[in-house]
Amino acid sequence: MASIRVDGWRSGIRFDAAHVIPHHPKCGRLHGHTYALHAEVHGDVDPATGFILDFGTVKDALRQVADELDHHVLVQARSPHFSVKEGAEGVEFVIAKKRYHVPKPDALLLPVEATTAEALAEFVADRVLAIVDFPATARRLDVGIDETYGKGAWATRTLRA
Ligand SMILES: [Zn+2]
Helix, strand or coil, rough: EEEEEEEHHHHHHHEEEEECCCCCCCCCCEEEEEEHHHHHHHEEECCCCCCCHHHHHHHHHHHHHHHHHHCEEEEEEECCCCCCECCCEEEEECCCCEEEEHHHHHHHCCCCCCCCHHHHHHHHHHHHHHCCCCCCCCEEEEEEEEEEEEEEEEEEEEECC
16 A cells, blocks of 8 residues: 655645633643644555545645634534533633633634544544545545644544455
């Protein structure tokens, strides 16, 4: 099996966003990161084209997701630790007795239980799966997200057994 790799730092697939990790001594305060998105696709080289799939399709998908997340307050809409309320004025969420109110255009509600790198990697993997029509040569997708250079998490999806 062969693989291709897109490195978000080197390919400029980055975004800036803010979040809160509930009940964490330091990350429990609202703060931001410059994130980078990466991907690896493992599979078989198509003898007709000489590659597993076009690098560009994966890069474009990662860039699209990075643009969707860029310059937002990332809100974990499925967290058991706090309640999220969406009103006309904006989004309100309460974490550990702290009440945040974020104007609607600034907040991005994500279908995750936490905005940890681990959970965001799962979210980005699902978004890439929804965007890219993977060819039969692609067997496995690994998606990575760094919160800063050298510190991140990965999620894996099986494309074909
Ligand atoms: Zn953080």
